[in-house]
Amino acid sequence: MAPQLIAQPRAASAGGRPTATIAPRLVDIARDLHHELHPHSHAGERAGLDSSLERDWGFDSLSRAELLLRVDRAFSVHLPEQLLGDAETLGDLLAALQGMQAAPAAFDTAVRRGIEPDTAEPAPAGSTTLTAVLDWHVAHHAERVHIIHWHGDGTETNLTYGELAEQSRGVGRGLRQAGLQPG
Numbered sequence: 001m002a003p004q005l006i007a008q009p010r011a012a013s014a015g016g017r018p019t020a021t022i023a024p025r026l027v028d029i030a031r032d033l034h035h036e037l038h039p040h041s042h043a044g045e046r047a048g049l050d051s052s053l054e055r056d057w058g059f060d061s062l063s064r065a066e067l068l069l070r071v072d073r074a075f076s077v078h079l080p081e082q083l084l085g086d087a088e089t090l091g092d093l094l095a096a097l098q099g100m101q102a103a104p105a106a107f108d109t110a111v112r113r114g115i116e117p118d119t120a121e122p123a124p125a126g127s128t129t130l131t132a133v134l135d136w137h138v139a140h141h142a143e144r145v146h147i148i149h150w151h152g153d154g155t156e157t158n159l160t161y162g163e164l165a166e167q168s169r170g171v172g173r174g175l176r177q178a179g180l181q182p183g
Contacts (some may be wrong), residue, residue, distance in 0.1 A: 020165055022075070023049060026090055029070050030057055049091040053078055075100070134168065137161040
């Protein structure tokens with residue numbers, strides 16, 4: 001079930017920005033993400049507002065989460081997490097943005113403290129498993145914050161790559177102790 005596009009753009013939305021500036025910026029954000037995820041693909045150059053997030057843009061669930069985070073940052077809003085599963089096109093995200101107001105200052109400040117996308121290091125192209133990617137990040141920057149979980153009360157919890165690896169290994173040990181075998 002995808003949200004419907006609003007036929008007549010509003011004069012201002014997404015934190016007071018004119019709607020005419022939102023759509024091109026949204027497409028730019030998606031193209032930047034597509035290029036980072038698929039550097040040798042040109043599909044993102046042809047995709048637009050009505051293109052399928054999955055089929056045309058190549059965005060899986062994790063990519064969609066990153067897209068929503070980047071849109072939140074760019075427009076100082078906090079889109080509902082439900083859009084991760086509901087949005088089928090960038091047009092669906094545009095419709096959601098058109099009805100948004102600027103996010104509370106506490107959220108905006110917390111987002112701005114995060115790592116800027118152009119300073120983040122990509123994982124090695126040769127990694128074939130999530131475990132290998134995580135191991136690479138731990139070896140290169142174990143203390144770097146990987147996830148910031150913002151709570152509804154304005155507080156946050158940081159999780160570093162090292163902590164994620166340690167907790168993941170703990171879960172793995174627990175599964176093996178419970179009798180689960182690889183495969």
